[in-house]
Amino acid sequence: MESEKSTNNGKHSSAESRSPKQLTPQQIVRELDKYIIGQHEAKKSVAIALRNRYRRQQVQGPLKDEIMPNNIIMIGHTGVGKTEIARRLAKLAGAPFIKVEASKFTEVGYVGRDVESMIRDLTDLAVNMVRQEKSAEVRDKARQLAEERILDILLPPVKKQLSASELAKKLDDIENEEFEPETARESELNDKSREKMRERLRQGKLDDRTIEIEVASDMQGIMQILGPFGPVEDLGGALQDLMSGIPKKRKKRRVTIAEAKTIFEQEEIQKLIDMDAVAKEAIHRVEESGIVFIDEIDKIASADGARSGPDVSREGVQRDLLPIVEGSTVMTKYGMVKTDHILFIASGAFHVSKPSDLIPELQGRFPIRVELKSLTEDDFVKILTQPENALIKQYAALLKTEGVELEFTDDGIREIAATAAQVNESVENIGARRLHTIMTSLLEDLMFEVPENCANKKVVIDKAFVENRLSKIAKDRDLSRYIL
Secondary structure, X not given: OHHHOOOXXXXXXXXXXXXXXXXXXXXXXXXXXXXXXXXXXXXXXXXXXXXXXXXXXXXXXXXXXHOOOOOEEEEOOOOOOHHHHHHHHHHHHOOOEEEEEXXXXXXXXXXXEOOOHHHHHHHHHHHHHHHHHHHHHHHHHHHHHHHHHHHHHHOOOOXXXXXXXXXXXXXXXXXXXXXXXXXXXHOOOOHHHHHHHHHHHHOOOOOOOEEEEEEEOOOHHHHHOOOOOHHHOOXXXXXXXXXXXXXXXXXXXXXXXXXXXXXXXXXXXXXXXOHHHHHHXXXXXXXHHOEEEEEOHHHHOOHHHOOOOOOOOHHHHHHHHHHHHHOOEEEEOOEEEEOOOOEEEEEEOOXXXXXXXXXXXXXXXXXXXXXXXXXXXXXXXHHHHOOOOOHHHHHHHHHHOOOOEEEEOHHHHHHHHHHHHHHHHHOOOOOOHHHHHHHHHHHXXXXXXXXXXXXXXXXXEOHHHHHHHHHHHHHOHHHHHHHO
């Protein structure tokens, strides 16, 4: 569900680390089931679409370029899982993925973001993804080079041998912080001293020592003054890229050796990475496996064919969006990107408008339509208990850090689900997001009192506890509107 977003403590299932070719559609659905309750038809459609990306790449000959992705449009109330399905799908695919809101785009001639910016943003994301992978590959080498640079500062290249007593004294002085870098520069230590110093450096014995290093000046602050101003929103990034070729001004800083390790390691990583190769690989990934999730597409559909008023640019946004979805070439700062085989997944609640209010050409580019069902009381019970990042598991983990054991009984969970379903029906249906407001109101006093009054206690959340906290609010429609 959209309400079930969590980093899961940075841990991912084994399936999330596999490549798409190792996941069958049924395996993809099983992985989505770990985080999203119900909506089997939507999961099935996106699983097939993801597997088809791999199938197409295995096709030989010119037919490969003729196979177009089957774009999907998901229809359903807010909070039923549309965004979460796309987000989890991207993790499974390990593909460049970006989520955008259709309502923030304007047609050409209006102040705002143009639709091509979604492809530029997707390419930026892909470049960062590839750069991180390449950084991991060269990190060990960069760490060694950073170590050598620190040793060069502490122990410059030697010109003559020192006696054993002189060598021992120099090492003791550094160990006891009784030295200045300038003194070290004047020192003439032999290879044996360098190895001893390397050993101490790796053991962390010198991490608190202070040395003087040179670092590149940061130009980011200068570029921030440009900011996003409509059509020139990318001017800051373009100028920054242009100036990246100019040698950066260096300035001296006094830092600890521990900080110097990190600074030097990052600088060496940048030197070892071939950014031209990174950009080429990133563009390839975007073109072959990129996924764009366009949320709130119903906001650019004009109900009943209305074509006037303050939202006159809606149809223009659709027409600008059409060539991107159909397949065109977008200029990015890393090169030209073709959008022919990017998978587009759109979603919208369509409360006021309906999919048929979109222009026919755009409707035709989203051949697969999936309607997500509204959530029932039973669905809420499953959402609270089954997913790996279920809300009650999150709250229990939070309070456990304060020494409080939080236990939810079956009837307590059922009452929470019933309250959420009742409020959704009587006020506004916001799907699983209602559970967040319910849980916040339910545990507000407990979260406030911990740890002063509830430390080392066990708190049981049963039906009576839930009724005591929520029954009055749930029954009063006006209160529900403002509190839940």
